[in-house]
Amino acid sequence: MYVFFAYFNHTLVLSLSLSLSLPSSQRLQEKVKEGNLDPRESAVAMEAQVSEDISLSVSQVLSCRHFCNKMWQTQDSGAGALGQIDTVHTGRGSQRESQMVRVVLYHCVSVSLALLSPFMPFLTEELWQRLHLLRGEGGDGAMASLCLQPYPQSAQLAHWHFPQEEADFTLVQEVVRVARSLRAQCGMTKEKPDMWAVCSPSQAQILLHFDPAVRTLGRITKLHLHCPQGAGSLSFPSAPPPPKGSAVGVVDHSCQLHLNIQGGVNVSKLSLQLSQRREKLLSKLEQSISRTRVPNYLEKVPERVRVETENKISALDQELRNIEEQLSTLQGPPKHNN
Numbered sequence: 001m002y003v004f005f006a007y008f009n010h011t012l013v014l015s016l017s018l019s020l021s022l023p024s025s026q027r028l029q030e031k032v033k034e035g036n037l038d039p040r041e042s043a044v045a046m047e048a049q050v051s052e053d054i055s056l057s058v059s060q061v062l063s064c065r066h067f068c069n070k071m072w073q074t075q076d077s078g079a080g081a082l083g084q085i086d087t088v089h090t091g092r093g094s095q096r097e098s099q100m101v102r103v104v105l106y107h108c109v110s111v112s113l114a115l116l117s118p119f120m121p122f123l124t125e126e127l128w129q130r131l132h133l134l135r136g137e138g139g140d141g142a143m144a145s146l147c148l149q150p151y152p153q154s155a156q157l158a159h160w161h162f163p164q165e166e167a168d169f170t171l172v173q174e175v176v177r178v179a180r181s182l183r184a185q186c187g188m189t190k191e192k193p194d195m196w197a198v199c200s201p202s203q204a205q206i207l208l209h210f211d212p213a214v215r216t217l218g219r220i221t222k223l224h225l226h227c228p229q230g231a232g233s234l235s236f237p238s239a240p241p242p243p244k245g246s247a248v249g250v251v252d253h254s255c256q257l258h259l260n261i262q263g264g265v266n267v268s269k270l271s272l273q274l275s276q277r278r279e280k281l282l283s284k285l286e287q288s289i290s291r292t293r294v295p296n297y298l299e300k301v302p303e304r305v306r307v308e309t310e311n312k313i314s315a316l317d318q319e320l321r322n323i324e325e326q327l328s329t330l331q332g333p334p335k336h337n338n
Helices: 002-021 025-034 039-048 058-082 095-116 121-134 154-160 163-185 201-209 211-218 267-291 303-331
Strands: 195-198 223-226 247-252 255-259
Touching: 058 095, 058 121, 095 121, 163 195, 163 201, 163 211, 163 247, 163 255, 195 201, 201 211, 201 223, 211 223, 247 303, 267 303
Parallel strands: 195 223
Antiparallel strands: 195 255, 247 255
16 A cells, blocks of 8 residues: 555656646647657647646545545455454354355455456555455466456346345435434434434335444444334334434435434534534525526426425425424523513
């Protein structure tokens, strides 16, 4: 990893020095007419046809570096987890489960590296070598280098395609995002609190199905599923309603997360955060409503977009009401002078 970043920094410095040593755009155009360009100047001259200024976007280079760093951490962690699965899955009857986890994790890491290889050849090759050392497949042969592997085809991944699960997992991602936001908002970054999801029966079934993923990714000890309406259609008993005065995060127009904040919370800090959040939501709500007031809105805007806008307005309105309730609870009942 350090070799890669040293190479990257060297390349960045070299690129900057080359860009500074190049002749001006006007001089390049003169050399084009003279036919006296070296390959480097020829490439830059083609770019200069669009603009008179030639500049290197340092921010774009840094964005690429951050992406490379993130991919390194993700893939390296996945490869490292392969060596830890046997120690995690211990006990009678867990050998088959351990093998299944290894197969799935190896498939995800190896295919991801193959997909990224044309864009990040050096980085993915290094991770590929580490991956196959873990599997004991080092040495010469077709598997020794990633550049010798065929590029993944969609037909090869058809048996891994589960469209319904992928569609359902969108809700899980939003619940995890709101859960993390609530924990950070209430200063519970190290704790794993219980949370309540107030949602529709169909959403409750999805969250129950993906309960391990929700608890692990959201760092939640237990997720209580409460359905105010249609609880009789559930295959499990609905949980009691969340405690009063809980912090509320809106997932969508029909799903909310509740976090009990009684005790251990900085009331003034939380009140300030809620007030700032309320101002942002009011601005977003006004923008969304203004879009529905344009002339011939019903004729010009497709029905799908109208439904999405209505759901967004409903979710924003619900979150605003929840914030007002939380602020009222944190501030307590008004004091009356005798």
